[in-house]
Amino acid sequence: MTILEVKKLTKSYGKFTAVDSVDFTIEQGEIFGFLGPNGAGKTSTINMLTGLSRPTSGAITLSGVDCVKNIKQAQRRIGIVPDESNLYEEMNGFENLSFCASLYGMAKAKRERRAGELLEEFGLDGTGKKPFKAYSKGMKRKLTIAAGMIHDPEILFLDEPTTGIDVENARQIRKLISTLNANGTTIFLTTHYIEEAERLCHRIGFIVGGKIVKIGTIAELMSEAQRENIVQFALENEVSSLKETLSNEFPGFTIDVLDNAGVKIHSPETVNLMPFMKFFDQHRITVHEAKIIRPSLEEVFVKVTGIGMDKLKKEKEGGKR
Amino acid sequence: MNSSIAFWNIFHKDLRNYYFKPPNISWGIIFPIAWALMFFLRSRNTLDIRDLLPGVIAMAVLFGTTSLLSVTLNFERKSRSFERLLLAPIDSNLLMLAKTIGAIAFGIINAFVPIIFAAFLADLSGINWLNVLGSIVLIAVTSTFLGLFISVTAHEVFEAQTYSNFFRFPMLFLCGLFIPVSQLPVVLRPFSYLLPLTYGTDILKTAIHGNGLIPIWISFLVLTGFSLALFWLSTRNIKKKWIY
Ligand SMILES: Nc1ncnc2c1ncn2[C@@H]1O[C@H](COP(=O)(O)OP(=O)(O)O)[C@@H](O)[C@H]1O
Numbered sequence: 123m124t125i126l127e128v129k130k131l132t133k134s135y136g137k138f139t140a141v142d143s144v145d146f147t148i149e150q151g152e153i154f155g156f157l158g159p160n161g162a163g164k165t166s167t168i169n170m171l172t173g174l175s176r177p178t179s180g181a182i183t184l185s186g187v188d189c190v191k192n193i194k195q196a197q198r199r200i201g202i203v204p205d206e207s208n209l210y211e212e213m214n215g216f217e218n219l220s221f222c223a224s225l226y227g228m229a230k231a232k233r234e235r236r237a238g239e240l241l242e243e244f245g246l247d248g249t250g251k252k253p254f255k256a257y258s259k260g261m262k263r264k265l266t267i268a269a270g271m272i273h274d275p276e277i278l279f280l281d282e283p284t285t286g287i288d289v290e291n292a293r294q295i296r297k298l299i300s301t302l303n304a305n306g307t308t309i310f311l312t313t314h315y316i317e318e319a320e321r322l323c324h325r326i327g328f329i330v331g332g333k334i335v336k337i338g339t340i341a342e343l344m345s346e347a348q349r350e351n352i353v354q355f356a357l358e359n360e361v362s363s364l365k366e367t368l369s370n371e372f373p374g375f376t377i378d379v380l381d382n383a384g385v386k387i388h389s390p391e392t393v394n395l396m397p398f399m400k401f402f403d404q405h406r407i408t409v410h411e412a413k414i415i416r417p418s419l420e421e422v423f424v425k426v427t428g429i430g431m432d433k434l435k436k437e438k439e440g441g442k443r
Numbered sequence: 444m445n446s447s448i449a450f451w452n453i454f455h456k457d458l459r460n461y462y463f464k465p466p467n468i469s470w471g472i473i474f475p476i477a478w479a480l481m482f483f484l485r486s487r488n489t490l491d492i493r494d495l496l497p498g499v500i501a502m503a504v505l506f507g508t509t510s511l512l513s514v515t516l517n518f519e520r521k522s523r524s525f526e527r528l529l530l531a532p533i534d535s536n537l538l539m540l541a542k543t544i545g546a547i548a549f550g551i552i553n554a555f556v557p558i559i560f561a562a563f564l565a566d567l568s569g570i571n572w573l574n575v576l577g578s579i580v581l582i583a584v585t586s587t588f589l590g591l592f593i594s595v596t597a598h599e600v601f602e603a604q605t606y607s608n609f610f611r612f613p614m615l616f617l618c619g620l621f622i623p624v625s626q627l628p629v630v631l632r633p634f635s636y637l638l639p640l641t642y643g644t645d646i647l648k649t650a651i652h653g654n655g656l657i658p659i660w661i662s663f664l665v666l667t668g669f670s671l672a673l674f675w676l677s678t679r680n681i682k683k684k685w686i687y
């Protein structure tokens with residue numbers, strides 16, 4: 123069942139179009155992710171979906187409610203975890219959660235019980251009495267997620283939930299997100315980490331320059347790259363002198379001679395290794411290794427968007443504090 | 444949904460986070476005490492104290508309401524916690540009322556500082572306290588909403604505070620508190636009548652020593668009009684600018 127439907131959603135800031143006629147749907151119970159580099163329009167999209175900014179044009183429907191017209195009605199059902207924690211610095215974890223619950227009309231006894239439960243569930247019960255400003259970055263993000271979940275929303279929006287968080291906390295946060303989803307919350311998240319999108323999401327939209335360039339389940343996206351078979355040989359010596367001979371010997375294959383004594387074979391068909399092994403043997407070249415390269419989401423992304431991986435940060439770099 | 448829970452919790456949070464904090468207590472309460480003492484002790488006799496009372500009350504309300512409002516709005520906006528309120532399913536008018544009721548309450552409490560002092564120093568009999576209270580409330584509401592309008596227009600706390608001084612100080616001189624409007628230069632007089640404080644002060648003067656210039660019902664009407672207009676403009680600005 124579709125929970126969120128977005129049609130031709132556009133946001134312009136003056137002459138600049140940050141989100142350009144974006145279409146997508148989110149199904150109940152799934153984790154849907156926007157994967158794209160900085161400035162792609164991920165936050166701008168979330169802000170429109172949650173009511174923090176007004177679309178320039180387009181339609182958003184959440185469980186039948188027109189979010190452009192009746193955003194206050196829709197806001198009851200959505201939880202938001204912004205890219206930067208925005209709770210109250212002076213208040214402790216418990217007070218922050220209880221206050222956020224009150225904004226959704228929860229009575230005192232109920233919201234205090236719920237705040238206690240969430241602190242425990244998120245592993246923050248030991249720090250519930252500390253002011254928010256004394257929290258570490260990872261704890262702040264966790265409490266912000268708890269605050270987004272306080273009123274049991276049907277759908278939770280997470281804007282780059284692990285950006286700027288250390289590796290261990292990022293791992294815990296991903297686990298929390300999976301658990302929330304397993305317990306029935308539909309999740310929309312944005313990220314610029316390929317690994318995160320691949321590990322967490324059921325479906326992914328690649329967003330670049332305000333446009334969705336590709337959308338699909340992980341399997342669908344992978345099949346895009348799997349049409350090609352790649353085999354890589356690691357050799358004893360560098361073989362650039364043999365490039366022409368190889369190409370002549372094996373027409374129908376695309377052959378890359380690598381700088382580090384390797385050869386990479388691309389083919390639309392499954393590659394039979396024996397003829398290649400024989401060829402190298404004839405030329406007295408020792409083969410150390412032959413491996414089939416599985417296409418990664420990374421390759422799909424690069425292929426589809428034409429954007430180099432340097433634009434999308436690797437988790438290890440981004441994970442630094 | 445029970446919106447009153449959200450309303451009272453926003454009010455309560457602002458009281459705890461801002462209004463009941465030492466810097467505000469000192470600025471908000473000690474400041475009017477100092478002013479009241481300064482004016483009252485300098486006056487030659489108890490009649491003077493009664494003369495000065497409307498002015499000191501009006502000042503106490505004006506400063507009490509506007510000293511913190513920009514902090515509760517612009518600071519929260521800067522730190523992005525205000526987004527939580529905008530993202531909550533609360534009607535924007537109710538939200539702005541919740542954010543301003545603390546300032547209104549604080550202004551009203553402040554007004555009683557000079558009144559209590561004066562009660563010890565002078566004879567306060569024959570004062571129409573109902574009108575005094577009515578005008579205190581209306582001055583508190585209009586000056587809060589004026590502060591709200593300024594805060595919503597400004598980007599930063601310091602900007603809001605600078606703008607609000609542009610209003611506060613000229614307003615004190617033009618509203619007839621220290622110099623009666625009739626003694627102001629002719630070119631300035633129309634400006635007096637554009638300022639809500641002029642009407643509030645006039646009610647106080649009528650109630651305390653019966654020498655106001657404007658019929659009291661006109662003043663009440665004008666102040667109510669100012670309040671509604673400023674509140675309406677402010678919520679409109681929030682919807683236009685803060686939800687961008
Ligand atoms: N309020 C704004 N005014 C003008 N430009 C903006 C505003 N917010 C975002 N942008 C621009 O829109 C583009 C998309 O931004 P954003 O949605 O934050 O991207 P992402 O979250 O994917 O990094 C960026 O080029 C950014 O500079």
Ligand SMILES: [Mg+2]
Nearest residue numbers: 164165205282
């Ligand atoms: Mg962003």
